[in-house]
Amino acid sequence: MGFIDTHSHIYEPEFKDDCDDVIKRAKEAGVEKVFLPNVNLESIEPMLQLCCKNKGYLYPMIGLHPEDIKEGYNDALCKMYEMLASNKYEVIAVGEVGLDYYWTKEYYEEQKTVFEQQIGWAIEFGLPLMLHTRSAHQELVEIMSKYKGRGLSGVFHCFSGTSEEAQELLSFDNFMLGIGGVLTFKKSTLPDVLKEVPLERIVIETDAPYLAPVPMRGKRNEPAYARHTVERLANIYETSVEEIMSVTNDNVKRVFKCLN
Numbered sequence: 333m334g335f336i337d338t339h340s341h342i343y344e345p346e347f348k349d350d351c352d353d354v355i356k357r358a359k360e361a362g363v364e365k366v367f368l369p370n371v372n373l374e375s376i377e378p379m380l381q382l383c384c385k386n387k388g389y390l391y392p393m394i395g396l397h398p399e400d401i402k403e404g405y406n407d408a409l410c411k412m413y414e415m416l417a418s419n420k421y422e423v424i425a426v427g428e429v430g431l432d433y434y435w436t437k438e439y440y441e442e443q444k445t446v447f448e449q450q451i452g453w454a455i456e457f458g459l460p461l462m463l464h465t466r467s468a469h470q471e472l473v474e475i476m477s478k479y480k481g482r483g484l485s486g487v488f489h490c491f492s493g494t495s496e497e498a499q500e501l502l503s504f505d506n507f508m509l510g511i512g513g514v515l516t517f518k519k520s521t522l523p524d525v526l527k528e529v530p531l532e533r534i535v536i537e538t539d540a541p542y543l544a545p546v547p548m549r550g551k552r553n554e555p556a557y558a559r560h561t562v563e564r565l566a567n568i569y570e571t572s573v574e575e576i577m578s579v580t581n582d583n584v585k586r587v588f589k590c591l592n
Contacts, residue, residue, distance in 0.1 A: 334364035335562055335577040336584045337555040339428075339462065339489050339510055339537035342390075343368055343379040346541040346552055354554045355386060361556035362577070365591075366390050369428035369462045369489075371397035373408040380421060391591075392421060393462055395429040395450055398443045405442070409449065416457055424588050426454045427462025428489065431475075434467040443468075444475060451479055454486070460587050461486030463507075469493065473500050480504065485587045490514070490539055495525050502533055508583050510537040513545030513553060516564050523568050531569050531579050535587070536561055 337358070347354055358366060368379050370393055383390040394412050396405065415421055429450040431443050454461045463486055465472045476484075485506035491498065492514045501509065511534050515522045526534070536558050538544075544553035545560040565580075566573045585592050 333574055333577050333581075334362035335536050335558065336581055337363050337366045337538050337540075337558050338487060338535045338584060339369055339512070340366050340540040340555050341368065341371070341375075341542075342366065342540055342555065343375060343382045344541060347554075351382065354556070355389070358555035359389075361559045363555045363558065364581070366555050367393065367424065367462075367588075369393040369425070370395055370412075371428055372400040373411060376412075376415070383422075391424045393425040393427040394421070394423050395425075395427040395453075395462065396446060397428050398430055398432040398447070398464060399435070401439050401443050401446050405446065409446065413453065416453055416459075419457075423459065424590055425460045425462050425486065426450050426457070427486075428464045429461060430464035430489075431468035431472050432464060432466045433471075444471065447472075447475060448478075451475070451484070454484060455479070455482055458483075459590075460484075463488050464490070469497055469500075476504055485589075487535055487537075487587060489537065490543070492520070492522055493525070494521070495528050498525055498529055502529065506587065508533055508535045508587055510535055511565065512537045512539050512561055513543040513549070513557070515561055515568075516545040517549070518546070523564075526565075526568050531565075531571075531576070532583060534565075534580060535583050536565075536580050 383392045487510045489510040491509040538558045540553040565576045
């Protein structure tokens, strides 16, 4: 049995010299599928080419990352919408989208407007959301609350918040918490937080090339390294690695119904 890396950016330049080897190592580590969230207009083409080359193993998403909402973003949104509407790229989700006020709040209102626009895409095209949030938890919850009961599903990517924040996010039915390398960090509070989170509400991710887990911390992350997160989860939930894989794979299938 294997598992699914629900969030990886292996189309980025960091992988240009050895992407085939990265994919080979992922398969050897038991990674059954890898989901690739888009971030901006420029990254769509390399992402789609890689997915086409590895059809049935790599799966694309399309969306505008909040940190890429800057001058000229409307052009990117129009082109992304056209690609989703064409339905020819086998896109599995709208993502990576959300809110990020960590570095700057220059586009504070624009980020919220664009986020709601892309939530609308998810509703229109019946796709799940891959959600990014940083220094914007309350704003995210306020916006998401408007759409309860609209049939949305998705993943709160790279969750590393408090127990209270986890419970707020889990109040959104059909959404999962994306758990990655942060879980393994020495000072991470996630192990304690997850004791109050049902295994049936989490999925595995890497966010490669970022946030490599211990013992790979400080290196370029890649899908194969998600195995360390799986093993840590087995320890936290006091169960087997196989059970972690089985349950989280079922969770993925509940959200990404197009894969069933």
